[in-house]
Structures are given as structure tokens and as C-alpha cells.
Amino acid sequence: MRKADYHDPWTGSSSPARSYxxxxxxxxxxxxxxxxxxxxxASSVLRNVASRSAESAEGxxxxxxxxxxxxxxxxxxxxxxxxxxxxxxxLDVDAEAQExxxxxxxxxxxxxxxxxxESLAPSGEGWPAPSVYPTSDREIAIFxxxxxxxxxxxxxxxxxxxxxxxxxADGRGRRARYEDAGEMPDAFVxxxxxxxx
Amino acid sequence: MQAIPSRLATSERLGxxxxxxxxxxxLSRGKPDHRAFLEAHGVDELSVDRLDYAALExxxxxxxxxxxxxxxxxxxxxxxxxxxAARNGRTVEARPLLNNVYHAEIVLNISGHxxxxxxxxxxxxxxxxxxxxxxxx
Numbered sequence: 001m002r003k004a005d006y007h008d009p010w011t012g013s014s015s016p017a018r019s020y021x022x023x024x025x026x027x028x029x030x031x032x033x034x035x036x037x038x039x040x041x042a043s044s045v046l047r048n049v050a051s052r053s054a055e056s057a058e059g060x061x062x063x064x065x066x067x068x069x070x071x072x073x074x075x076x077x078x079x080x081x082x083x084x085x086x087x088x089x090x091l092d093v094d095a096e097a098q099e100x101x102x103x104x105x106x107x108x109x110x111x112x113x114x115x116x117x118e119s120l121a122p123s124g125e126g127w128p129a130p131s132v133y134p135t136s137d138r139e140i141a142i143f144x145x146x147x148x149x150x151x152x153x154x155x156x157x158x159x160x161x162x163x164x165x166x167x168x169a170d171g172r173g174r175r176a177r178y179e180d181a182g183e184m185p186d187a188f189v190x191x192x193x194x195x196x197x
Numbered sequence: 198m199q200a201i202p203s204r205l206a207t208s209e210r211l212g213x214x215x216x217x218x219x220x221x222x223x224l225s226r227g228k229p230d231h232r233a234f235l236e237a238h239g240v241d242e243l244s245v246d247r248l249d250y251a252a253l254e255x256x257x258x259x260x261x262x263x264x265x266x267x268x269x270x271x272x273x274x275x276x277x278x279x280x281x282a283a284r285n286g287r288t289v290e291a292r293p294l295l296n297n298v299y300h301a302e303i304v305l306n307i308s309g310h311x312x313x314x315x316x317x318x319x320x321x322x323x324x325x326x327x328x329x330x331x332x333x334x
Contacts, residue, residue: 096219101268131228133219136237137314145229145326152326154231154318164315166322173285173319 082129083121089132090114090140097134105140106159112181113140113157119185126197146196153192157181167192199250201298203291205279211245211289211301212274212331214260221272224330233275234303234324238314241305243324247291248276250299253334259297260333273332281327287320 090113097104113132120127131143138159145152151169158164163181165188167174176188185193213233215221220230236243246256260271282303283289294300303324307316 092219099219099269100217129228131223131230133223133230133232135232135235141231143229143231143322143325147227150326152229152322154322156318164318166315166319168319168323168326171284173323175315175319177315 082124082127083117086117086121086130086132086142087114090117093132093134093140100134100136102134102136103138105134105138105157108161109138109140109157109159109181112161112163112184113142116142116155116157116181116184120193123190127193128196144193144196149196151195153189153196155184155189157184165189165192167195169195201247201250201291201293205247205289205291205301207278207280207283209279210248210276211279211282211303212248212256212260212276213243213245213328214264215272215275216264216267216269218269218272221330221332224275225273225332227330229325230275231318231321231325233321233328235317235321238317241307241313241317243303243305245277245282245289245301245303246274246297247299247301248274248331253331256299257333259299263297271333273330275325275328276331277324277328282324285320285323 090110093110094104117130117132128144128146131141131145133141133143135141135156139156142155142157143152144154149169152167154166156164156166158181161179161181163178163184165176165178165184169192174192176186178184178186215224215233217232220232223230224233234243246259248256256274257271260274264271279289286306288304288306289301290304291301305317305320307313307320310316
């Protein structure tokens with residue numbers, strides 16, 4: 001059972017994420033076409049398609065699929081473009097942790113981060129490209145920031161498998177914690193991300 | 198040297214030192230990094246320098262001196278205005294040091310909070326959201 005609490009740190013009010021989820025607009029991840037205009041993006045997306053296919057062969061049902069084709073619209077291209085850059089940053093987290101003198105995040109944290117990025121990208125049109133980096137707490141951070149809206153969403157995948165989502169919008173902060181980062185992205189995460197558009 | 202008022206103006210710029218090369222690279226490209234405003238567990242005061250009272254070259258030398266003994270070269274500042282730093286329960290206090298008269302601290306005021314680390318992170322992402330990058334001269 002997931003333990004996830006929605007919390008407003010400025011008012012101190014808390015409520016279970018389950019009821020929050022029921023109250024919010026549930027988001028559904030739809031299969032989306034992503035254009036692959038250059039080698040890096042194509043290889044990243046194709047690698048992920050291959051990875052998901054391999055999981056399927058082992059009996060694990062993929063949660064979504066990305067199909068590479070040439071006739072996607074420019075806006076769809078942008079959503080795919082930040083995925084490519086984000087996955088490239090994810091590959092560099094061990095080196096960055098070493099540079100900063102920190103222990104690197106676990107493989108479990110990396111797997112969660114990769115899956116979350118892949119889940120968000122097909123719907124990520126209009127979002128700013130996220131930063132992906134390791135933290136001193138052995139988390140992987142996925143940080144979206146909208147300069148024009150003065151808003152942000154930080155998703156953390158911890159090395160012990162837990163997760164968290166922090167958001168800042170309209171001058172207020174909100175956060176949710178998850179015993180299993182596999183619960184992300186849930187309705188809370190999607191709702192915070194919508195505020196970046 | 199320009200006189201430094203003890204009272205901070207809301208429009209003043211506060212600079213948080215950044216030493217990590219990868220962090221600076223990210224910030225210089227306009228991408229966010231909350232670690233610039235996240236201190237170690239249990240520390241709820243963020244050291245900053247008041248950037249508007251001396252040339253950046255002077256502020257750079259202070260930053261280099263304060264960073265001696267730590268990993269990495271001084272790269273630049275994550276900059277936030279006092280009006281943004283002093284919101285949501287935070288305060289900003291001028292705390293001049295013997296070797297840095299421009300020193301100030303953003304105080305999170307969370308000492309009694311039961312979820313202190315999460316609150317530290319919440320403040321860090323807010324400050325990182327509102328901050329801009331200023332590379333070393």
C-alpha cells in the first residue's frame with residue numbers, strides 16, 4: 001500500500017494522496033508519436049522502445065509505447081527533444097555525483113527516473129526541458145521550471161525506492177511523498193506539471 | 198568601498214556561491230538546480246553575499262577565499278532578490294564577517310519542524326525557481 005501525503009508546508013495542512021487523487025483530474029498516459037529528427041533522439045527513443053520490448057518478452061507489460069515516425073508536428077518534436085536531453089543527463093549522474101563528492105544514486109533510482117521521464121515526455125508539450133541530476137541524498141532529481149510562470153516541479157527518485165514530488169506555483173509550495181517511486185507520476189504530479197504550461 | 202546599510206533593501210541582489218562545474222553549466226544554460234539553495238541536513242541558514250555594494254571582481258575574490266579547501270573552483274552566483282528570499286517564512290539578515298563584510302544569511306526558520314529535510318527542499322526549489330545565474334567575471 002502506498003503511503004503518500006499531500007502537504008502544504010506553508011499552511012501545515014495535510015491530506016491523504018488517495019483522496020486528493022480522487023478529487024483531482026486523473027491523467028492518463030496515451031501512446032504518442034514522437035518525431036526523431038536527429039541521431040541522438042532517434043537512438044534514445046529507439047533504445048527505449050527496445051528496452052520496453054525486452055521487458056514485454058519477459059512478461060512485464062509496458063506502460064506505454066513510443067513510436068518513431070517522420071510526420072509528427074513540431075510541438076510533438078519539442079516534447080521528444082527534451083526527453084532525449086534528459087536521458088542523456090541521466091546517463092551522466094554517476095559522473096556528476098563523483099564530481100561533487102557524493103555517493104552515486106542506486107540503479108533502482110535510475111530505473112524509476114528513466115521510466116518517469118518516458119511516461120511524461122509524450123504529454124510534455126509546452127513544458128520546459130527538465131534538469132536531471134544526482135543529489136547529496138543519493139536521489140535523482142527531475143526538475144522542471146517555468147520562468148514565465150515562476151513555477152516549478154521537482155520529482156525525486158530515492159536510492160531506497162521511495163519518491164517525492166515538490167511543487168511551487170502561485171507563490172505556494174506543495175509536496176507529496178511516496179513509499180514506492182513507482183507510483184509516480186500520479187494525479188498529484190500531473191496536476192503540478194500542468195501549472196507549468 | 199560603498200557604504201553597506203545594515204538594513205537590506207527589497208531589490209538587493211543576494212548571491213549564493215556555486216563551485217560545482219556541472220551545476221554552473223546547467224544554471225548558465227537557464228536550467229534549474231535546487232542544490233544551489235540546499236544546505237546539509239539540519240542547517241537552515243543559507244550563506245549569501247550582498248552583490249550590490251562592491252565590484253564583482255571584489256565579490257569574486259571573497260568567494261574564492263571562502264571556498265578554499267573545498268572541491269571545485271568558484272564558478273559564479275545563483276542570484277535572488279531580497280524580496281523573493283524573504284517570503285514564506287524566510288528572513289534575510291545582514292551578518293557581516295571579519296573577512297566578508299557583504300555576508301548575509303537567508304534564514305529558513307524551520308528549527309522546530311518535524312519534517313525538516315523536506316521543508317529544506319521545499320525552500321530550495323522555491324529559491325531555485327526564482328533565481329538567476331551570474332557567472333564569475
